[in-house]
Amino acid sequence: MDYDVIIVGASIAGCTAATAYGRAGLRVALVERHRNPQAHKTLCGHFVLGGTHDVLQRLDLWQPMLPRGAAVTHSLGVLIEPGTGTGIRTGTTPWAGTGTEWIVPRPDSRIPPAISLRRRKLDPLLREIAGSTPGVDLKPGHRAVGLVEDAGGAVAGVVTTDLGTGRTTTLRARLVVGADGHRSTVAALAGVAEDHAPNERFLFWTYYEGAATNGPGDGQVWRLGQDVAVCIPVDDGLTQVGVFPAKDRLSEFTADRTAAFERFAARLPDGPSLAGARRVSNLIGTTDYPCVRRDPTPRPGLALIGDAATTSDPVPAVGCGWAFRSAAWLADATAETLALGGDLRPALRSYRRAHRFIDKYDDLGRKEALATPPDRLQRAVYAAAVTDPDIARRLAMFAMRAAGPSVLLNPKVMARAFAGARVRGRRRNDSRAPASPSTPHRAPVP
Ligand SMILES: Cc1cc2nc3c(=O)[nH]c(=O)nc-3n(C[C@H](O)[C@H](O)[C@H](O)COP(=O)(O)OP(=O)(O)OC[C@H]3O[C@@H](n4cnc5c(N)ncnc54)[C@H](O)[C@@H]3O)c2cc1C
CATH class of the missing domain: 1.10.8 (Helicase, Ruva Protein; domain 3)
Structure with a gap:
């Protein structure tokens, strides 16, 4: 065998898994199609939920984010308008100034903190950590184009193409990990079935310098009928303002996206003061982002982590956390077996069981993504x-x-x-x- 593990995709999930396996003394190939070490995902709101805090601490990934300017959120205020959200839609905001509907956990509630570092900084940082871990062979500029199977039909390796030279290489390992995102090539090559579910919201966000927040907590979330909005501190002291309206408002945004965004943000009850703030990016977002699910252990010798296994609705901001956590759970379940040369099947079953935590939330998230008013x-x-x-x-x-x-x-x-x-x-x-x-x-x- 060339390696103990081959991981395809050097982003959140892939780098986390590679780092954990490398630290466990395994030989890891980390295959990434992008050649540029600064390559990063742009379509991501990068708010990493507090439930990921433990894993980030345990893998020593939390601390390195702080000198890069990551913003830590200890408390979020949530404002709910449980009806139709007519106020925000018509421009009448009956809750403005009352503050009576905000939900804010008490400071002694011991909610683990969330963290936010833009992907332009996060992805290169994770790649740097993984690439400098002994045992990890980072292969930038290599695209996975095929899978190797053994005589029993188990996945046993990956065929890669060097995007610079065009040379094709066959790598072999006991475990192949698809960490290659929501369009997972690895899953497609392995013939893994996909389960799609609709997302009835669209979303746009941008970053402001000098914005003042007016709601409670470090950041705020508004759930106004079917529509959702957020105001979150991010790295470098910037404030991220995001809107997630139900799709029946798409035409409003198609006509003039920026004007519709600014109108929406201005109507948020206790929303941020943006008049004196400077917008430092274009609007980023998408008008359609369906949920996708694949079996995380679809075939012998193959595991999927991160978006390759579960691509969730962006609204609850779960995807980065799931990528960190599923990668850590896979390494927890399989590293020792790989090191000792034991039977991988029970180890992969153990990963499958851990992944149910994500599946349960994803079932609920898919219902939320239908953008129906709260029941x-x-x-x-x-x-x-x-x-x-x-x-x-x-x-x-x-x-x-x-x-x-x-x-x-x-x-x-x-x-x-x-x-x-x-x-x-x-x-x-x-x-x-x-x-x-x-x-x-x-x-x-x-
Ligand atoms: C609009 C939007 C907003 C979001 N906001 C948030 C948020 O605020 N908080 C949150 O937690 N999540 C958010 N997410 C989700 C989050 O972006 C993803 O869940 C996360 O990026 C998944 O990480 P990953 O490592 O699994 O995959 P990715 O980050 O997609 O990485 C996949 C990697 O695989 C590589 N790759 C792909 N194919 C190949 C191949 N054939 N060969 C070699 N390499 C390959 C890619 O180049 C890439 O580096 C958002 C998603 C969207 C769409």
Whole structure:
């Protein structure tokens, strides 16, 4: 064997896996089609959810991001308008200035922090770390164009083309890893089935210098009916403002994208002050980004990580975190077996089991991507989270993917949320009754 592992794709997932395998003493080929060490993904909002913090710390990837200027987000304020979002669409923002609907976890909620470093800095950094790890043979400018199979049909290697010389090389290893993104060539070459699901939102974002935020927390998320918006601190002190409207608003953005974006941002209740700020990039985004899923262990000798396994809706900002985590889980499950020359099948099954964490969230994410207004259950949870610190904490853990979905979606939390909704409903009815001098002011409820 030439290597213990061949990884195709030297971006988040591939570099993370290569670094982990190299540190475990394995011989790794890391094949990347881009020749330029500064190559990076441009279509990515790079907000890495707090649920990834542990893995980044464990692999010593968190600390190196900080001197590059990465922004760490400890708390996110979330504002929910659970109806149709008519305010933002028509320009009337009935919540502006009230601040009563913001959900902000208490500072002692122990939500792990999120981190944001633009991909122009993150990708070269990860490649530098992986490429300098002993045992890792980084092959820039090499495209994977074929797979090698052994006599039993297991994947046993990769055929690459050197994009400079045109030379073709066959590399062999016990494990081949597809870390080559949502259009995974490796998966296609292996004949892996794809499961597609629609995404009913589109998205655009840009970066501002000198923007002042007005909502609570380090960053803010607005869920206004079907539409979503974010305001997030990123590296170099910049502020990222992103809008994720439902597709029925596409024509508005097609007519004049920048004007529609600025109108949307200006209408955000407690939104950022952009009047004196300088926009430092074009609008970045896409009008269609369907969800794609593939079996992460589709064939003997083959594993998929990152987007190659699960390409999720960009709105909840899960993809980078899934790429870091699935890469780490694959290395955890297989490195020792590869080093000792043991049977890879149980090791790959163990990776498959770990990956269910992602699958469960992806099931929920696919429903969210349909951009329907929040259902009764979601409305009850959101309303409860405004005043109930435990539900606010659980909602934040869920949003940061810092625990399994049951941290929020469990009968106890649901019962409490519905009980709270009933109480608020009664109070609302009471408040509609002729006013009594002692009736206290109530926050608006859905
Ligand atoms: C609009 C948008 C916004 C997003 N915002 C966020 C966000 O805010 N937060 C978040 O967590 N996620 C976000 N994501 C998702 C995130 O960008 C991806 O999940 C993440 O990049 C996946 O990393 P990866 O390493 O699996 O794949 P990629 O980053 O796509 O890397 C694949 C690598 O494989 C290489 N490659 C491909 N084919 C071959 C081949 N044949 N041979 C050799 N090399 C090859 C490529 O050159 C590339 O380097 C967003 C996605 C989109 C589309």
